[in-house]
Amino acid sequence: MNDPAKRSAIREFPTSLHVSIVCISETKVAEVDEFYVSQCLGPSFDGFVFLPADETRGGVVMAWDTSVIQIGHVSFDTYAITGEVMTIEGAKWWLTTVYVPQAADEKILFLEELTERRSLCPGPWVVAGDFNMILNAHEKNNENLDRNMMRRFGAFVHEHELKDLYMHGRTYTWSNEREQATLTRIDRVLVSVDWDLQHFDSVLQGLSSSVSDHAPLHLALNAAFxxxxxxxxxxxxxxxxxxxxxxxxxxxxxxxxxxxxxxxxxxxxxxxxxxxxxxxxxxxNVKLNIAIANTLILRLDVAQERRMLTPMELWLRRMLKQYVLGLASLERTMARQRSRIRWLREGDANTSLFHAVANGRRVKNHIATVKVGDEIVTEQNLKVEAFTEAYFQLLGQMQPREHSINLDELDIPTAVLQDLDAMFTEEEIWGVVKDLPRTERQGRMASLERFTTEHGPLSKGTSSPDCSN
Structure with missing residues (x-):
């Protein structure tokens, strides 16, 4: 990013999206200072760290707005920068920005280093950047695949229980910019399960590639849809x-x-x-009732430390504990139903799994933006209006007919269909059973015999006919 024009173009993204953290992979610069960050991102990004490029290869920058968040305990690896993000609300999580070279041995070294870094940074974790690797074959538009590296990368994601955030708006994130373009999704955001549960309103979008061959990724943590x-x-x-x-x-x-x-x-x-x-x-409200019950139990616990509880207080404390247990089971049942998981039995997984699955499906089905003409619509009510108008125009309106057809003049024969509403008679049912193939008839006869055994014969005074022949 030594070109001033490119820096100005990049600056449009953080300015228009009002982001607090910007991670840039493959900067191709050896030195980064305040002037460089201000040119690329704007003056509000007064905190930054960088990983220098090796000649014209690599380079990573992590910049942030210190009035909104702080990033501390920064660590540097060969291909990544890791820091602890601390928000104004007090939430903490680890952020790792990566750029992985294309050589296979360097990719293996990167995965080994990242595994070691994870052991030193427990807790909610986000890994974002240019991985130069794909997880699945559909993330590339041709069959030229390095399946061995795909398996290594997939094993790393599985081992650390990471979730690949669903990307709205794009299928691929990189193009070689040729006429017969090779397209891949090598830029992504991986998150730990605990981070995903904390930020269930997060939405990842792929943006316009603008002046780059990579598509910028925008991760909104509070996309309150x-x-x-x-x-x-x-x-x-x-x-x-x-x-x-x-x-x-x-x-x-x-x-x-x-x-x-x-x-x-x-x-x-x-x-x-x-x-x-x-x-x-x-x-x-199950969550509210659990919170109220826990508050009452806490007050009774504190009182018990100072004095003996009365019989009524002991009874209330015991009943509240049973109440919380019942509500927790009820909450788990509701979460399981929303997750639509049917292959787990009771007790096989906790509520967090069901919430994670349900949240993943909700985020994937969410339409973050709608383009109406030249305008990008993000508000829910405006998106509803846009879809309503689009389908209204598609279906059109009913117009009054200038001409009609007199069907009586065409002498079309009519059919009497009133008999279709009549109930089937017993003779018709037995007739159908008799006409069935022998094996199927025997099964039907067994069912009818069980029915007559439990409920009596089909008609008074009439026994089941002999259908063995």
Whole structure:
């Protein structure tokens, strides 16, 4: 980045996105000072560290706005810079910025160094930068793959239980800029599970490559996307007392609605609203109730250290502990249902796994931005309006017809279809059973015999016919 024009172009990204940390890989410069950082990023980035380039290869810069965050305990490796990020709110996590050369032996050395660095930096961890490696074959647009290095990189990610953040807006992050371009996703952000659970609102976007052959990545930690809350049927409602009565009360609608589709829609809407209200009254906010119960237990614990608790206080403390245990189990059931994991049995995993899976699916399905003409829309209500207008234009409007067809004049033969609504008779059912192939008929006969054994013959005074022939 020795070109002043490129520096000015790079400066547009942190300025327009209002970021607090900027990590630059492959700077190709040996010395970085305040003037260089100000030219590239702006005067607000008054904290920085750098890894010098080897001639025109490599180089890493990590810069930050000290009015928003602080980065301390900085460590330097051959291909990476690691520092501890401390926010104003007091949250702490490790950030590693990397640039990995293309030589295979240097990539192996990088993975070994990063493994050692991780052992020295426990806790929430983010690794971001140019890895010059891919994890899967679909991250490159041709079949020229180094599968051995892919396996090494995948083993590293698996060993350290890292999550590859889903990237919105782009499929690849690098191009060789040729007519028959080679495209790869070698720039990425890997995070530990505990960091992902702390920053469940994070969204990673791939931006315009602008003057580079790499696409910049924008990681927003508080991308507060809160779509309109939808109705969720909780499976544990079935076990609560009064559920069937609540459903009967909810399954009502205005008798003036005669259209069957509108009537069914109204029934579902009324049932959803009623059951949501009933569930809140029956259970309430699980997290809030757990917090209240824990607060009361803490006060009773403190009181017990100073004096003997009364029988009523002991009873309350014991009941609160059981209450917290029950709510924790309920919270886990709800998290499991939202994660849609069906291949784990009860007790095989904790709630954090279910939250992580559900959060990953939610982030992946989230549409962070929508381009309407030349405008980029990010607000939820504006995105809803954009999609509504787009589909409205796509479907069009119903226009009044100038002509119509009189079907009676065409002498089209009509069919009487009223019989289709009639119930099947017993003779028709037995006739179908008799016409089945022998093996299937025997299975059907066994089912019918079990039915008649439990509920009596199909018709009064009539036994099952002989269908063995």
């Amino acid at each position: 809160r779509p309109k809350r939808r109705f969720k049927f909780e499976s544990f409602w079935l076990k609560l007392e009064g559920f069937e009565e609540a459903v009967k009360e909810a399954w009502v609608c205005d008798p003036a609605i005669v259209d069957p589709f509108r009537r069914l829609d109204a029934l579902y809407r009324n049932a959803a609203e009623h059951l949501q209200s009933w569930g809140q009254k029956k259970v309430g």
